[in-house]
Each structure stands twice: as structure tokens, then as C-alpha cells.
Amino acid sequence: MLLNKKQDLASQLRRTKILDATLLLFSENGLSQLRIAEISKRSGASIGSIYHHFKDREGVIYALYHDSFVDCFEQLRQSILEETDAESGIKRFVVSYLQWVFENPAQASFIYAASQEEILRRHQDELHAFKSQFYLDIFSWMSPFIQSGELLALPPWAYDAIIMGPAHEFSRRWLGGLRDLSMEEAQSIIADAVWRAIHID
Amino acid sequence: MLLNKKQDLASQLRRTKILDATLLLFSENGLSQLRIAEISKRSGASIGSIYHHFKDREGVIYALYHDSFVDCFEQLRQSILEETDAESGIKRFVVSYLQWVFENPAQASFIYAASQEEILRRHQDELHAFKSQFYLDIFSWMSPFIQSGELLALPPWAYDAIIMGPAHEFSRRWLGGLRDLSMEEAQSIIADAVWRAIHID
DNA sequence: TTTATTTCTAGAAAAATATTCTAATATTAA
DNA sequence: TTAATATTAGAATATTTTTCTAGAAATAAA
Secondary structure, three states: OOOOOHHHHHHHHHHHHHHHHHHHHHHHHOHHHOOHHHHHHHHOOOHHHHHHHHOOHHHHHHHHHHHHHHHHHHHHHHHHHHOOOHHHHHHHHHHHHHHHHHHOHHHHHHHHHHHOOOHHHHOHHHHHHHHHHHHHHHHHHHHHHHHOOOEOOOOHHHHHHHHHHHHHHHHHHHHOOOOOOOHHHHHHHHHHHHHHHHEOO | OOOOOHHHHHHHHHHHHHHHHHHHHHHHHOHHHOOHHHHHHHHOOOHHHHHHHHOOHHHHHHHHHHHHHHHHHHHHHHHHHOOOOHHHHHHHHHHHHHHHHHHOHHHHHHHHHHOOOOHHHHOHHHHHHHHHHHHHHHHHHHHHHHHOOOEOOOOHHHHHHHHHHHHHHHHHHHHOOOOOOOHHHHHHHHHHHHHHHHEOO
């Protein structure tokens, strides 16, 4: 009753076209120059249609943020869960994130740009729920290694800062104009550094 | 001929009042809700006066970004240069940054928010010059320790990611609503982690 | 099938906001 | 004292977002 109706498909397609145009325009001119009228022109959707599907400008931005975000997190979650020892898992996590950035630079830039906006406050609860589940999964993977003394025992917030901080910092710079830096080299250097920071000999 | 004229002082004062109001309004409603008309009301400066001093809305944002940025970097530069051994220096650097964030949360938030904007592209050269000088100073401090084998020899970009990444990641979260996390605890945990990541036994 | 209901589209009208412009005032230089 | 420059003020204009109304398309009900 809910799927595969003509309207659903058309609606989904329109939504996708709007978000595709949005990402493209963001890549060209940045978030603050993103204009509804431009999205309309570029996507072929009327202004009314955009507002119908996304409520307002922030709604468009949030939808694209959300989709990109979920895509990235799912890849990360899968990666780490495939590994069975601490060192491979932690390094794979870092490498996978950088790989996602490498493969999806526009989305990655968009996430960083949008995450600075207050937009997210409006959807705080939904985002928080998603992130919480994600961190739960990661934690339950790490937990045995913390118990066994392979990984440092730290307050929960510290893992994110120590494990993901360097990759985020590098990504922001790589995306922001330093794309000639080798992502492959960065993956190995940063993964090694994180491992030194987080494990116990 | 250039200093202490009545006009310079009054002008400086007005500029300061505009930027103070801007920071306050940003703290209350975020960057995207920052309105020139509001800044005018809050600061007592007319709209014309704001445009006279800052050219346009982005000009106001850039000026505040620049001032905050310089303040932070100067404190960091001083901190590390006061230290004479590798471990104290690296740890002091991380701790000082977190301390600056702790003491200037509004400015810190503003820097993170503004750094995502394309605004900075307009002033890229000026910013780049300032940052380059800063990194030169930091590098020349680190250099002997890299030579002597106390610190890892890495490509230049890697130091920033590894040393500052965790502090930035923590700061963003702390500023974004987790202010009950102990900054003191974070300083020690993160400084230790960075040291493990960057030194050679 | 016919009719009613809901979803979607279109773009003009309205509201919100940024920017420009002109005139007046204050300060500095000549 | 006079001319030139810097600053202020806020109305007028331009840009952009958002709302609104009407109609088309799809679905559900009869």
C-alpha cells in the first residue's frame, strides 16, 4: 500500500533531483550562496515543489546533511565490525573514514559546512538517536579490548576525540584546498598515530 | 599623525561595539540568524555606520573571525615558545589551546562557525600569510626535537592533524552542548594521548 | 466509472533581509 | 577660516526567502 505507487516514485525522483542540484550548487559556491531559485532552475523543480518537499531552505540542507551522514556512518559501522582484533579494527575505522571522504568529497565538505549551522538544532533529537546507536555499536566492539587491557580505558567522550580527531582535522584541510596531499599516505600515517595514542603495549 | 586622533579613538570604539554586539548575537542565535539590523540595534551603530566600517555583512564576520583567531594564535605561540623540552612543549600546546577555548567559548564557537564559510576565501592570502608565519615559528621550535629523534619525523601537514586534531574534535563537542565535561580532565587526557602519538621512546 | 481526497506543481505575491545612496555632521588638514 | 575627509543616519532599493492560491495529477472511496 505504501510502496511503488507512481506518485511515490515520482516524488522520490524529484526529491533526489533537488538534493543533487543542491550538492552541486554547494560545491560551486558554498553554503551561504546557495539560493532556492538556483536550486529550482538547476533541478527543474518549481519553487513551490521544493518547499512542498522540504518545508524550507534549512529543510533542504538538513535532508542532504542527513543522507550523507547516514551513508558515511553505515560504511564506518560495517568496516569496524568486520575486524576482529583491536589494532586492525581501530586502524580500519580511521582508514575507512578517510576513504569515504576521498570517495565523497562533496558530501564530506557539505557535512562539515552544515554541521556548523544551527539547522541541526531543529533535528537534534533525531540526530542524537542515530549517533547514540552508532556509538553503542562501536563501543560494544571496543569493549572487550578495553577489558583485556589492549585499549586504554578512558571516559567515553575521549575515544571520539582521540580516534577521529586527527582524521577530521586532516579531512577538513584536504577538502579545503589541499587535495594534492596523498590520501593514501595520510591514511597510513594517521592510522598509525591513532593506534599509538590509544593502545597499551 | 596617525594615532590618538579623536576620530581614530571614536572609530575604534564604534568598531569594537559592533563586533561585541555581533559576537553576542552569534552566541544567541548562530551565524545564519545574524542580522545587520539587529547588530545595529544592539550596538547603537546605524546601518550606514556598520557598512562604512566593514564593507558588508561578510566583512563584519571576517573582522571578528580575524581578531579572535589572532588572539588565540598569539597565546598558543607564546605558550610553546616558553617550553624547552619536547614533552612539555607539545603538551603545553594542546593544553593551551583547550584553555583558550575554555576561557573564550564564544570566540571559539565563532571561529569554528566562520571557518566553514566561503568568506575566508576572500581573505585567503592574508590568512595564509598569518598562518604560515605561525607554523614556521612552531616548526622551528619542534625542529631540534625531530632532529634528535625525540619527535617523529613526518610530512609537515601531519603534525597539525595529529597534534591538534583531538583538541579540535573535543572542543567542537564541548562547545556544542557538552560543557559539563571537565575541561581540566580533557586537557590532561588529550595532551597525554597526543604525546603518545607523536613521540619516540 | 465517477467523485472526493490527497499529493504535488507552478509561479505570483508578500515578507524578510542585505545593500546602496544621499544628505548631514564631525573631524582633520591646509 | 576653509576645504577635504571620515563618519553617521536612515530612507530607498535590491535581493532572497517564504507564503499563498489555483490548478493538475494521483489515489481512494463510492
